[in-house]
Amino acid sequence: MKPNANSRRFxxxxxxxxxxxxxxxxxxxxxxxxxxxxxxxxxxFRAKEDSAFPKNKRAYVLDMFPYPSGDGLHVGxxxxxxxxxxxxxxxxxxxxNVLHPMGFDxxxxxxxxxAIKTGTHPRITTAKNIxxxxxxxxxxxxxxxxxxxxxTHSPEYYxxxxxxxxxxxxKGLAYEAEAPINFCSSCKTGIANEEVKEGRCERCxxxxxxxxxRQWMLKITAYADRLIEDLEDLDWPDSVKTMQxxxxxxxxxxxxxxxxxxxxxxxxxxxVLEVYTTRPDTLFGATYMVxxxxxxxxxxxxxxxxxxxxxxxxxxxxxxxxLERTDLAKDKTGVFTGGYAVNPVNGEKIPIWxxxxxxxxxGTGAIMAVPAHDQRDWEFARKFNLPVIEVLKGGDIDxxxxxxxxxxxxxxxxxxxxxxxxxxxxxxxxxxxxxxTKAVNYKLRDWLFSRQRYWGEPFPIVHCPSCGVxxxxxxxxxxxxxxxxxxxxxxxxxxxxxxxxxxxxxxxxKCGGKARRETNTMPNWxxxxxxxxxxxxxxxTNAFVDPEKEQYWMPVNLYVGGSEHTVLHLLYARFWHKVxxxxxxxxxxxPFQRLINQGMITSFAYERQNKTLVPVDEVEETGPDSFVxxxxxxxxxxxxxxxxxxxxxxxxxxxxxxxxGADSFRIYEMFMGPLQVSKPWSTSGLTGVFRFLDRVWRTxxxxxxxxxxxxxxxxxxxxxxxxVTEDTGALEFNTAISQMMIFINEAYKxxxxxxxxxxxxxxxxxPYAPHITEELWQKCGHDSSCAYxxxxxxxxxxxxxxxxxxxxQVNGKLRAKFEAPRxxxxxxxxxxxLSLERIQELTEGAQxxxxxxxxxxxxxxxxx
RNA sequence: GCCGGCGUGGUGAAAUUGGUAGACACGUUAGACUCAAAAUCUAAUGGAAGUAAUUCCAUGUCGGUUCGAUUCCGACCGCCGGUACCA
Numbered sequence: 028m029k030p031n032a033n034s035r036r037f038x039x040x041x042x043x044x045x046x047x048x049x050x051x052x053x054x055x056x057x058x059x060x061x062x063x064x065x066x067x068x069x070x071x072f073r074a075k076e077d078s079a080f081p082k083n084k085r086a087y088v089l090d091m092f093p094y095p096s097g098d099g100l101h102v103g104x105x106x107x108x109x110x111x112x113x114x115x116x117x118x119x120x121x122x123x124n125v126l127h128p129m130g131f132d133x134x135x136x137x138x139x140x141x142a143i144k145t146g147t148h149p150r151i152t153t154a155k156n157i158x159x160x161x162x163x164x165x166x167x168x169x170x171x172x173x174x175x176x177x178x179t180h181s182p183e184y185y186x187x188x189x190x191x192x193x194x195x196x197x198k199g200l201a202y203e204a205e206a207p208i209n210f211c212s213s214c215k216t217g218i219a220n221e222e223v224k225e226g227r228c229e230r231c232x233x234x235x236x237x238x239x240x241r242q243w244m245l246k247i248t249a250y251a252d253r254l255i256e257d258l259e260d261l262d263w264p265d266s267v268k269t270m271q272x273x274x275x276x277x278x279x280x281x282x283x284x285x286x287x288x289x290x291x292x293x294x295x296x297x298x299v300l301e302v303y304t305t306r307p308d309t310l311f312g313a314t315y316m317v318x319x320x321x322x323x324x325x326x327x328x329x330x331x332x333x334x335x336x337x338x339x340x341x342x343x344x345x346x347x348x349x350l351e352r353t354d355l356a357k358d359k360t361g362v363f364t365g366g367y368a369v370n371p372v373n374g375e376k377i378p379i380w381x382x383x384x385x386x387x388x389x390g391t392g393a394i395m396a397v398p399a400h401d402q403r404d405w406e407f408a409r410k411f412n413l414p415v416i417e418v419l420k421g422g423d424i425d426x427x428x429x430x431x432x433x434x435x436x437x438x439x440x441x442x443x444x445x446x447x448x449x450x451x452x453x454x455x456x457x458x459x460x461x462x463x464t465k466a467v468n469y470k471l472r473d474w475l476f477s478r479q480r481y482w483g484e485p486f487p488i489v490h491c492p493s494c495g496v497x498x499x500x501x502x503x504x505x506x507x508x509x510x511x512x513x514x515x516x517x518x519x520x521x522x523x524x525x526x527x528x529x530x531x532x533x534x535x536x537k538c539g540g541k542a543r544r545e546t547n548t549m550p551n552w553x554x555x556x557x558x559x560x561x562x563x564x565x566x567x568t569n570a571f572v573d574p575e576k577e578q579y580w581m582p583v584n585l586y587v588g589g590s591e592h593t594v595l596h597l598l599y600a601r602f603w604h605k606v607x608x609x610x611x612x613x614x615x616x617x618p619f620q621r622l623i624n625q626g627m628i629t630s631f632a633y634e635r636q637n638k639t640l641v642p643v644d645e646v647e648e649t650g651p652d653s654f655v656x657x658x659x660x661x662x663x664x665x666x667x668x669x670x671x672x673x674x675x676x677x678x679x680x681x682x683x684x685x686x687x688g689a690d691s692f693r694i695y696e697m698f699m700g701p702l703q704v705s706k707p708w709s710t711s712g713l714t715g716v717f718r719f720l721d722r723v724w725r726t727x728x729x730x731x732x733x734x735x736x737x738x739x740x741x742x743x744x745x746x747x748x749x750x751v752t753e754d755t756g757a758l759e760f761n762t763a764i765s766q767m768m769i770f771i772n773e774a775y776k777x778x779x780x781x782x783x784x785x786x787x788x789x790x791x792x793x794p795y796a797p798h799i800t801e802e803l804w805q806k807c808g809h810d811s812s813c814a815y816x817x818x819x820x821x822x823x824x825x826x827x828x829x830x831x832x833x834x835x836q837v838n839g840k841l842r843a844k845f846e847a848p849r850x851x852x853x854x855x856x857x858x859x860x861l862s863l864e865r866i867q868e869l870t871e872g873a874q875x876x877x878x879x880x881x882x883x884x885x886x887x888x889x890x891x
Numbered sequence: 892g893c894c895g896g897c898g899u900g901g902u903g904a905a906a907u908u909g910g911u912a913g914a915c916a917c918g919u920u921a922g923a924c925u926c927a928a929a930a931u932c933u934a935a936u937g938g939a940a941g942u943a944a945u946u947c948c949a950u951g952u953c954g955g956u957u958c959g960a961u962u963c964c965g966a967c968c969g970c971c972g973g974u975a976c977c978a
Contacts, residue, residue: 266895389977715916765915834911839959
């Protein structure tokens, strides 16, 4: 998974504010190193499949693994990782057996592009980057079971990626196709529709062109219905479910056969043009047909008189990129072919046009146009003066197409019916006469599963002149990626592997004759489609996962990652998982039971009047919320933007840890706001949590004793336990932290600290700030880690106050307050409120219409 | 355009089975400590008026429901993310 932003050293506004963490005596650096190496050598967080834990006391908590880019970790990564780490530590202390692994999505283009530039083998670059990532991730003190670490580029791992591909192939879900694909001339590779952003390559920004190349495709469309249906039972955000549904884009309608009129060209006798429509009920309103320029019938339908115009149109649309084709959307273009079709319901002869607003890849690549009831058809008809026939009453078809429901007119046997009834009727009518069928279409296309690249999994496939496509036997896996001399693509669209003669030429596993290996490699998504299963049993050499272990841990109870993977990664992984489920290889229908998208960490940026952005180092703060550009003095507005190198607002986590410590970093990222929303980084905000931890440290230096806890502090402790327990379980870390701040602000005022109270607080704080709390726990006289201590419990009676403040309102406005016992009854509240001097003043002379009392809250007096 | 999300102090934010708007934190101001500064500690801090008690205004805008709306409903405005003629 690729990072969105790149980390780079950045001098923060911290110095301007004069705050420097090293001025304090809290020795975070020593403590953090000490405990990190303790956890590592003691293997504190190793997960075992211990049957003593019942199923409901096991938790699989997963982070989306990173692509190990050369830029290292940026501040966005640790946000999700910290959240899951806090949750895991919390669960362990609550008696759960927790599986919490980390690994690397280590095949991918950047390492290969670097190889092209420098000649360094991607394996070397990747290993180096992973080393950096591991040490960076470890510096946060996350409680991963590092023994389960995996990398998708290692042969031990991709052996099983290849093995799963063979299963897909055996099931008929992988096939070859010669298809026009998006080709990036800069990456020299084919790319999926999903990787084309606004007509440009998502990775390099190059305009994408179309090319015909032989490709491997995965039949994800065969699972479209189940991918929609099974969303139902998942504990995922509704927005993600909706996006996946929209992406799959199921629509129901009918395929309708239109006979081609052969009167001008006898060769067309018996030829049929099939269209897909969601509105077969409007068939009587079809006044023309439109085919995609790429439609196979275009050539034969075109009359000699129209040939030059049609050829030219086909040529221009082929030259257009997808971007241009869609950009010109508002202004419809098209050409008449000269051919005619016959409307099956009434025998009318209607002209056939071609236009690039019809996509060859959707439906049948041709439509019947009903301009009265489809806006696109309406625009097209208006431009080319084609007739418009109203077949549903209710709209004004002179101004726009009417797409709502209404009674049918001009439609013979459908007249008077509503939309749904007419659809059902016409479909049966068509089916009886074999002129059409009910049909379902999806926006989802099959998954283009090959890349003409080096740094990916080789396909376990051989092409034999006599046997055709032959799979490599399972016992010969992995098919190892060979070393090569040059990483440059061949330019004709083949992968660099095609140049290694001794690798490409092989013998056919079936007939032993001369054969050639498949030279495409798998896309980056392949490895990330099943990594969560391999963590369960990463060393297994006999199977991709042991079934018993799989059943022990699956499904993933909580999956946390960025929303950029909402559609693709999550859809692809669900697809593979369902295939494995159908093969009886995994026990759950879905891989990820609960999903959370963490928000993006953004940054402040400064905008000129003309909406251009100024790099942070060019900005001067002249007052509260007022900023000017240093060089020009132009006033600037502070806005929120993504971190970017050019704006110089990228934060490097290493710098922050060095200056403030990992515990501060962890708590700050959680304190910024709710996990799910995006929030701007502010280093000055970080000082607040640093002060909090420093205050914890100083409180820990006070004498510990068994001195009685003042009653109000004891109550505060129990309220804090309650709030932190509830909020941590609900992943509402920001409010839990705020409650712990409230507690420490009181506790540090005491001269002596009660040991039991202090230990309870340390355990509450431990998931958030594991290093400082381990150290303070040890100072309390314990000689082992507190990672598996029992979570503190609160006494419910101590979490509520005996007296509450009752608010008195007059006509809904706050006018007075009084203290009352928590259980004061409504009548007494009313009497007391009305007796208050202030209220008597305000209600004097007025008529009291009504008095409302809400126990424990307020009294509202309505007067006129 | 469509789909999804979000609009609260100078800043990050809190509070919703409808019941004290602004917890906690940053910043700012004043004070203590200090030769001085930093750090630390104490206090104040939504806006306006008033010596004060207190009053008025305030959760994007307008309207509705209600004794009472940041919370529910309707319309609109703005921002962010996704998507692109899917017949």
